[in-house]
Amino acid sequence: MSTGTYFYGQLKRIVKLFPGIFTLSLVFALVIGVAGVLNARHTDYNKVTSKYNIGFLCGYDDALLSMGLQFIGSIDDTQLIVNTFQYDTEEAGFDALHNNEIKVLVVIPDGFMDALMYSDDSPVVKLYAASQKGITTVIMEEVINIFSDDMVYTEAGLYSLQDDMKDTSLSEEEKTKLNDKLFIAYMNALLSRGLLTEIEHIGLGDGMSFMAFFFCGIVLFYTVMLSFCSISFFLDSHTEFFMIARSKGVRPSSQIFTEYTCFFLANLICSLFTLFCVYVLFAANMVGIEEFSVDLFPRFMRFSGYFILVLIELSSFTFLLFEVMKGIINKFLLSFLVLIGFSFLSGYFYPRSFLPETARTIGEYLPTGVAYNVLSSGVTGVFNAKNMLMLITYTVLFLLIAVYARRVRIERGID
Amino acid sequence: MKLKLKRYLLLHKRLIRRKSYICMTLSIFLLILVLRGIATQDSSITSVAIAKEEGADEISRKVYESLSSPNVLIRYIRYDTEKEAIDAVAEGKADEAWIIPADLSELIAEFAEHKSVSKPIKIYARDPNVLHFFLREILEAQLYKHIGKLIYTDFAEKKLGKATADYEAHIPDVNIFRIYDIGAEEPEEQPDYVTAPLRGFMALWLIISAIASAMYYISDERKGLFIYWKTKSPAVREFLYIFVVMFDSAVIALLGLFLGGVMTDIRCEVPLILLYAVTLTLLAMIFRRIMRNEKILGVFTPVIITMAATFSPVFMDLRAFWYIQKIIPSYHYLESVFDPYYRTGMIVYCISLLGIVILIEGFKKILGFKH
Numbered sequence: 001m002s003t004g005t006y007f008y009g010q011l012k013r014i015v016k017l018f019p020g021i022f023t024l025s026l027v028f029a030l031v032i033g034v035a036g037v038l039n040a041r042h043t044d045y046n047k048v049t050s051k052y053n054i055g056f057l058c059g060y061d062d063a064l065l066s067m068g069l070q071f072i073g074s075i076d077d078t079q080l081i082v083n084t085f086q087y088d089t090e091e092a093g094f095d096a097l098h099n100n101e102i103k104v105l106v107v108i109p110d111g112f113m114d115a116l117m118y119s120d121d122s123p124v125v126k127l128y129a130a131s132q133k134g135i136t137t138v139i140m141e142e143v144i145n146i147f148s149d150d151m152v153y154t155e156a157g158l159y160s161l162q163d164d165m166k167d168t169s170l171s172e173e174e175k176t177k178l179n180d181k182l183f184i185a186y187m188n189a190l191l192s193r194g195l196l197t198e199i200e201h202i203g204l205g206d207g208m209s210f211m212a213f214f215f216c217g218i219v220l221f222y223t224v225m226l227s228f229c230s231i232s233f234f235l236d237s238h239t240e241f242f243m244i245a246r247s248k249g250v251r252p253s254s255q256i257f258t259e260y261t262c263f264f265l266a267n268l269i270c271s272l273f274t275l276f277c278v279y280v281l282f283a284a285n286m287v288g289i290e291e292f293s294v295d296l297f298p299r300f301m302r303f304s305g306y307f308i309l310v311l312i313e314l315s316s317f318t319f320l321l322f323e324v325m326k327g328i329i330n331k332f333l334l335s336f337l338v339l340i341g342f343s344f345l346s347g348y349f350y351p352r353s354f355l356p357e358t359a360r361t362i363g364e365y366l367p368t369g370v371a372y373n374v375l376s377s378g379v380t381g382v383f384n385a386k387n388m389l390m391l392i393t394y395t396v397l398f399l400l401i402a403v404y405a406r407r408v409r410i411e412r413g414i415d
Numbered sequence: 416m417k418l419k420l421k422r423y424l425l426l427h428k429r430l431i432r433r434k435s436y437i438c439m440t441l442s443i444f445l446l447i448l449v450l451r452g453i454a455t456q457d458s459s460i461t462s463v464a465i466a467k468e469e470g471a472d473e474i475s476r477k478v479y480e481s482l483s484s485p486n487v488l489i490r491y492i493r494y495d496t497e498k499e500a501i502d503a504v505a506e507g508k509a510d511e512a513w514i515i516p517a518d519l520s521e522l523i524a525e526f527a528e529h530k531s532v533s534k535p536i537k538i539y540a541r542d543p544n545v546l547h548f549f550l551r552e553i554l555e556a557q558l559y560k561h562i563g564k565l566i567y568t569d570f571a572e573k574k575l576g577k578a579t580a581d582y583e584a585h586i587p588d589v590n591i592f593r594i595y596d597i598g599a600e601e602p603e604e605q606p607d608y609v610t611a612p613l614r615g616f617m618a619l620w621l622i623i624s625a626i627a628s629a630m631y632y633i634s635d636e637r638k639g640l641f642i643y644w645k646t647k648s649p650a651v652r653e654f655l656y657i658f659v660v661m662f663d664s665a666v667i668a669l670l671g672l673f674l675g676g677v678m679t680d681i682r683c684e685v686p687l688i689l690l691y692a693v694t695l696t697l698l699a700m701i702f703r704r705i706m707r708n709e710k711i712l713g714v715f716t717p718v719i720i721t722m723a724a725t726f727s728p729v730f731m732d733l734r735a736f737w738y739i740q741k742i743i744p745s746y747h748y749l750e751s752v753f754d755p756y757y758r759t760g761m762i763v764y765c766i767s768l769l770g771i772v773i774l775i776e777g778f779k780k781i782l783g784f785k786h
Contacts, residue, residue, distance in 0.1 A: 024714060035722070128596075144592060153559055155585070156585035160571070161570065181570070193558075195530070195535060197536045197537075197554060201540055203541065228713075329713075330434075330435045337439065338442075349730050353461070
C-alpha cells in the first residue's frame, strides 16, 4: 500500500463523515457566537447603554443623603453609566434584585450620616449582590466607594462649618443659609469635577480594542471546539488497522501526516465557511469592531491568513490529544477539560490582563496562548517573528509526538 | 440490604478503577492548585501607568503615593517620565496613563475657587470606553479629598473669618461598606475574584461527570454488566448506577470548594450539592434516552458546557434570557448557594426532571420499547 493509497482511504473516510462534521460546526459556531456576543455585551465598556443599576434603600431623615442620591442619578456625569433606584422597604429592594432590575442593593441604615460623623461606632452600609463576587461586583464596590468618598468629604466640610459656627452669634436662620451656600459650593465642585482632567486618545497603536479582544477569544474558542466535530474520525480507527497499514509499508509518520492533513482539511473548510458568514455580518454592519471599520476586505483577508496559520497549530494540538487519549470518554472529556483550562489561561474568556503576572506568562506560552498572540497580529497587522516561530515549533513538535505515539501504539499491538 | 450495599461497593470500586475518572478528579485538584496559586499574587482588572512631573509639590507627592497601593480594580505601574507612561499605554502594557502635575496644590486651589482649571491633569488612553470613565472617577475622588478641605477652609475664612474645625476628624478611617450574602446576618469573607469562578467550574465539572456517568452506563450496558443485576425497574437501577458516580463527584466537589476557599455555610452547601447531584443524575438519564450513543453524547458535550457556562453565573452573571437560564441546572445551583430565593426553583426543576424521566418511561412502556 502506498502512502497515496492510504491518504485516499483516509480522505474517503472524512468525506463520508463531512456532512455531520459541517452541520455540527455550524451548531458550534452559532452557540459560541451567541455566547461570545452576550459575554461581550455584558462587559462591553464601549457602550454606555450597558448601565449598572444600583438600588438604594435608605431613610429620608438625612436630606443631604437623599439629595446626593438624586444627584447621582440625574445631574451628575455618573448618570451616563449608572442608574439609581430608591426603595422604601427591604422587600421592594430584594424583589428588584431578584427580578434583575438592579445588580446591587445598598442598604443605608437610618441616621447614617450622623453616626458616621459623630458616633464612636461606625455605621455599616450593607451591599447585597444576587450572586457571588465577580468582576461586576468588584466594579460595583469601587463605584460605591467613589460615591461614599464624595459624600464623606462633602459632609466633613459641612460639619466642620457647623463646628465653627457654634461659637458665633449667628441666628439659626443665618447658620442654615451659610450651610446651604457651602453645600451649593460643594455641589458645583462635584458637578465640575470632570474639568479637573482631560483625556487624550492616542489611538490603538499596537494594541487592540476591547471588542477585538473578545472577537479573537470567540474565534479561537470556536477553533478549539471545532476539532470535536471531527472526533468520529478518531473513534472509528483501530490499532489493528494501523498495524496492517504498517505491515504494508505505510510508516507511522506517513499515517500521521496523511490523517492530520485530512483532519485539517475538514476543519479548514468548516472554518472558512464560518469566517465567510462573519465577513458578511461585518459587511452588513451587524457586528462592529474598530479594527475592521475601514478597509474591511483587505484587513479581513489578512486576518483570515493568520487564522489559517493558527488553525494549523491548533489542529495539530487537538490531533495529538485525540491520538494520545485512549477510549471514548478520555477523548471527549479529558481533552475537553484540557482545552478549557488552556483556553482560560490564554485569555479566551477574560482578557489576560485580568490575571496575575505568573498566570499571564504561562498563558502566553501555552499553545493556545501562542495562537492568541498570532491571531492578534492578524487584527493589528503587527507581525511578531517570535510568536510565529513558536507557532511553527509547536506544530512540528505536536506532530512528531503524535508520530512517536503511533509508533508505540503499533509496537505494543504487535507485542 | 446487604446485597444493595455490596452492589454499591462494587459499582464504586468499578468507578475508581476507571483511569478516565481518576484523571478527571485529578484535573479538578490541579485547577484548584493553579487558581489558589495565582490568587496569592497581585492581580487587577485594569492597569494604570502613573508618572509625576519634575519638582512635585506636597500635594502632588501625597496623591502620587496614594495612587501606588494596589487594589483589585487597578494595578498602578510607576514610570519615571511622561513619555514612558504614554508608551506603556501605546504598547498595551497599561490601559491608561495619569500624569500628576508638579503644581497640584495650585491646580486644586484654582478649582476650589473657580470650579475650573486652566491646565487640567492629563490622562492618556488608547480608545474611548466606559472603563476609562470609572478610572477617571477614581482619580478625581483622590483629588476631591484635598478639594473638599480647601472649599470648607476658603468658605469659612471668608464668611466667619476663621476655619479652625478639625476637618480630618470628620473623615472615618474604616471601611463602612460590607458585602453580605442575602439572608446572612454577618458579612461574608468574599473570595478573590480570581478564585470566585471556582464554584462555577465545579458546577460545570459536575455536569461533565454526569455526561461521563451516562457514557459509562451505555458502555457497561453494551458489555452486558446488567445481566447479573436483574431488576423490575431498570430506570431505578440506572438512577442508582449514575448516582454512585455523582455522589462521589459531589463529595470531591465539596472538598474542592473547601480547599479553594470558596465554601460558605456547610449546612447549606451539603444539601444543595446533593440536590444538584440528584438533578444531574436525572438529567444524565434524560440525555441517555435522547442521545443513545456515547459518540453523540460526547460531541454535544462542548455545546452543553458552553451553554451552561454562558447562561449560569460562572464567568458572568448575565441575568437575561431567563427562559434558557431556567433549563440550565448549574444556574439553579449557583444562584441557590447565595440566595435562598432560588432554592425553591431548584427543587421544582429537580422534580420536573423526575417527571420527564417518568413520562419517558411511561411512553416507552406504552409503545413497547425495550430498555
